Amino acid sequence: MKYRLGTALVLFVLLLGACGKRDSGPAEEAGDLSPYLNTRPGVEYVGKEACRDCHIPQYDTYMQTAMGQSFRPATYANSHADWNNPAPIYDPLENLYYQPFRRDSLLFVMEYRLSGRDTVHKRIEQIDYIVGSGHHTNSHIMDVNGYLYQVPVTYYTQDGKWDLAPGFQEGNSRFNRVIALECMTCHNARPGFVENSENRFSHVPHGIDCEQCHGPGALHVEWMNTGRLVDTTKAIDYSIVNPRRLDPEVQYSICQRCHMQGAAVLRDGKSFLDFRPGTDLSETLDVFWPRFADSVQHFIMASHPDRLEMSECFRTSWAEESPYNPLTCVTCHNPHVDADTVNWNATCNSCHTPQRDNLCTEDLTVRLANGDNCVACHMPLTPSIDIPHIRITDHYIRVRQPGDTETIARDPETGLRLSPADVAATQEFFGLRSLVDKDPTIRELGDGYLTFYEQFISQPRFLDSAAVYLRRAMAENTMKELTPSLVRLWFLQGDSRSVIERASTLDLQSITDPWLLYRIGESYFKEGNFEASLRYYTRAVSLAPFHLRFLSKLGQAYAANDELTAAISIYDRIIEANPNFSVAYNNRGFARVLLNDLESAEQDFLKALSLDPDEVQPMANLASLYLNTGRPHLARPLAARLIELEPANPNFRRLLQLVIDAATSS
Numbered sequence: 001m002k003y004r005l006g007t008a009l010v011l012f013v014l015l016l017g018a019c020g021k022r023d024s025g026p027a028e029e030a031g032d033l034s035p036y037l038n039t040r041p042g043v044e045y046v047g048k049e050a051c052r053d054c055h056i057p058q059y060d061t062y063m064q065t066a067m068g069q070s071f072r073p074a075t076y077a078n079s080h081a082d083w084n085n086p087a088p089i090y091d092p093l094e095n096l097y098y099q100p101f102r103r104d105s106l107l108f109v110m111e112y113r114l115s116g117r118d119t120v121h122k123r124i125e126q127i128d129y130i131v132g133s134g135h136h137t138n139s140h141i142m143d144v145n146g147y148l149y150q151v152p153v154t155y156y157t158q159d160g161k162w163d164l165a166p167g168f169q170e171g172n173s174r175f176n177r178v179i180a181l182e183c184m185t186c187h188n189a190r191p192g193f194v195e196n197s198e199n200r201f202s203h204v205p206h207g208i209d210c211e212q213c214h215g216p217g218a219l220h221v222e223w224m225n226t227g228r229l230v231d232t233t234k235a236i237d238y239s240i241v242n243p244r245r246l247d248p249e250v251q252y253s254i255c256q257r258c259h260m261q262g263a264a265v266l267r268d269g270k271s272f273l274d275f276r277p278g279t280d281l282s283e284t285l286d287v288f289w290p291r292f293a294d295s296v297q298h299f300i301m302a303s304h305p306d307r308l309e310m311s312e313c314f315r316t317s318w319a320e321e322s323p324y325n326p327l328t329c330v331t332c333h334n335p336h337v338d339a340d341t342v343n344w345n346a347t348c349n350s351c352h353t354p355q356r357d358n359l360c361t362e363d364l365t366v367r368l369a370n371g372d373n374c375v376a377c378h379m380p381l382t383p384s385i386d387i388p389h390i391r392i393t394d395h396y397i398r399v400r401q402p403g404d405t406e407t408i409a410r411d412p413e414t415g416l417r418l419s420p421a422d423v424a425a426t427q428e429f430f431g432l433r434s435l436v437d438k439d440p441t442i443r444e445l446g447d448g449y450l451t452f453y454e455q456f457i458s459q460p461r462f463l464d465s466a467a468v469y470l471r472r473a474m475a476e477n478t479m480k481e482l483t484p485s486l487v488r489l490w491f492l493q494g495d496s497r498s499v500i501e502r503a504s505t506l507d508l509q510s511i512t513d514p515w516l517l518y519r520i521g522e523s524y525f526k527e528g529n530f531e532a533s534l535r536y537y538t539r540a541v542s543l544a545p546f547h548l549r550f551l552s553k554l555g556q557a558y559a560a561n562d563e564l565t566a567a568i569s570i571y572d573r574i575i576e577a578n579p580n581f582s583v584a585y586n587n588r589g590f591a592r593v594l595l596n597d598l599e600s601a602e603q604d605f606l607k608a609l610s611l612d613p614d615e616v617q618p619m620a621n622l623a624s625l626y627l628n629t630g631r632p633h634l635a636r637p638l639a640a641r642l643i644e645l646e647p648a649n650p651n652f653r654r655l656l657q658l659v660i661d662a663a664t665s666s
Helices: 056-062 183-186 217-227 246-259 303-308 312-317 344-349 364-369 373-376 420-427 444-456 461-475 479-493 494-504 514-526 530-543 548-560 565-576 582-594 598-613 615-628 632-645 649-666
Strands: 071-072 088-091 095-101 106-115 117-129 130-131 135-143 145-150 153-156 161-164 201-203 261-268 285-292 428-432
Touching: 088 161, 095 153, 095 530, 117 312, 117 598, 183 246, 201 514, 246 303, 261 444, 285 444, 373 632, 428 444, 428 461, 444 461, 444 479, 461 479, 479 494, 479 514, 494 514, 514 530, 514 548, 530 548, 548 565, 548 582, 565 582, 582 598, 582 615, 598 615, 615 649, 632 649
Parallel strands: none
Antiparallel strands: 071 130, 088 095, 095 106, 106 117, 130 135, 135 145, 135 153, 153 161, 261 285, 285 428
C-alpha cells in the first residue's frame, strides 16, 4: 500500500522516528516473506499471562486500556452500565420491551410484551460476557453451550443510556444474532473456535491480548526459557514481532485488521484466524466499503484507517519520494497506554510548530475553550452512522469548513438519524473501494459486492454489480475457481435452477466447502428435489457437524423424504446443543404430528412460541393442531394473531374462517 503523489505535496515535516527501516533477519535470508520467525505456521499462541513476568510495566498499563478491557465475564463489578432499576427499553417495531436487571453480581435481561396491563410474553436470559471497554459502550453476549449470541441491549456510556444494541433498531434479531469468528477475532484475543461451526467456541479469552499485535508467543517464550536472549539495544529479537520495527505497510496491517470494518473477503483457503502480525493483511483478506457522493460526511465507527488515509498528512507522508517516515497509527498511539492519558498536542507540534509555520489561525478564545487542543478542532469527536449515542475521534485530519460539523446523516424532514441502509438509498453510489489491496482482482470485487449485500445493505443493485464482475472474472479464472462465487450469487438472486445446473457438473464428495453444499442443498429443496437436497445437506453436516443451521436443514430434508424418525433425531441433537433454537422445536413438532404424537407436538409448538412469540410457523401449526383436536376456542386467538402478522396471507385467512366455523358449530 504505497501512495505515489510526488514531492510537490510535501508541505511539512512529519514525526521522525515513527518507524525506521527494518533490518534484514534470518527468515528473510532464508527466502521467507517475514524475518520474524513467529509468523511461520506452527508457532503457537500462549496467552497474555505468559508475557506478564518479563514485561510487567507494559502488561499493567495495557490491561487498563480499551483493548485490554475489550471482553470480560459479565458481572456487576465488570460493568460500566447503570443496573439500578433502569427504565425498560421499548422496541416500537416489534412491540417488545427489554428490562436489564441484576441478581447480586449476575446480569440478566428480560424481554416482554404487554397487552393492556397483562404480560403476554416473557423471556429471561442471563448475560455471560460484556464486550466493549466502556469508553463508548457495553454490549452483551449470551453463551448457550458454547454457542454465542448478542443480547439485544447495549449501554451507551457517553450518554449514560440503555438502548437497543447497534443494528437492532433497524431490525431486531432478538437473541439470535450469532457472534461469528470475524467478530470474535477483533473484539477479543484468539478464541478456541470450533471449526466449521457458525458461532461455537470451546473457550473464550478475556480481552484483546499481547499476541494480537505481537503474534504468537510460544517461540519467544522458548527462547527466553532456554537462555537464548537478545540484546534488543543492539539487535532485533526475531522470535517475536515488534510492530515498531516493521515496514510501515506491514505495521499498518496490524491496526487495519480490526479498526477497519467492511465487507471482508478471505483469500482462498484462509480463515479469520490466519492473519499474523508481521505479515501483510492482504495475504489473508481484503476489505471493501462503498463510496457515496458524501462519504466524507458519513462514516462508520470502525473506519479509522480509511479516514486517516483521506488526510493530507497521511498522503503526503506516504508519497514515494517523501524523505519522511510514513504516518501510521503508532505515530500517535502507544498501544500499551490508555489514549485518554496522552497529550496529543506534543505529537502535532512535532510537525506543525507555530513558530515555524504559524499554522493555527484560530482565535485564542476558541483555542482555550478547547483546551488549546489540536485534536478537538482537527479530529473532533463525531457521531457515526452505524452506532447510536456515541462520538468517536474522526481520523480524517483537516481544517474543517463551515457546515462540516454535522457528520451524522439525518432525515431532512424529521431530523432522525439515518441508518447505513438509509444513507445508501439516498446517496449517489460510486462503487465499492478496496481498503487493503489497492489492486484487487475482478473476482475479489465480485465477492466484495456479495458480502456487502449479505452483511450490510441487501439492495439488488449490489447483486447486479457482483454479477457484472463475476462475468468479467471468467476471462481470468477457471469455472472451478468461480463456482463458489457464482453459486452464492445465484442463491442470493433466488436462481435455484442455475445453481442446480452447475451442481450437476460437480462431484459431490469432492466438495469441501460446507456453504457451497448448503446453497446447493437449499436450491434442490426449493425445486422439490428432496432426495438430492438430502445428499448435499448430509455432506455439509459431515464437514460442519456443529453448524446448527445446516443441521436444521438436514432435519427438514429428512422430513421431506418421509424419514421422520431420522428428522426427529436431528432436531433432538440441535435442541441438546442449543435449547433456545426455536426452529428446531417447530420442525420437531411438525414431524411428531405426522407420527401422530400430538401431545409432544403441542409442547414443541408452545416452546417455540415461548422463545419467539411472533414466529408464524409454530403459531399456524399450533392453531391447526387445536382446530383438529376439537379446541377451536384455543385456536381462534392464534389465527387472529396470524392475520395481524401477515394480513395478505390467504392460508391464514382460510384457517381463521375454519376456526370460526368450528367454534360456531360447536
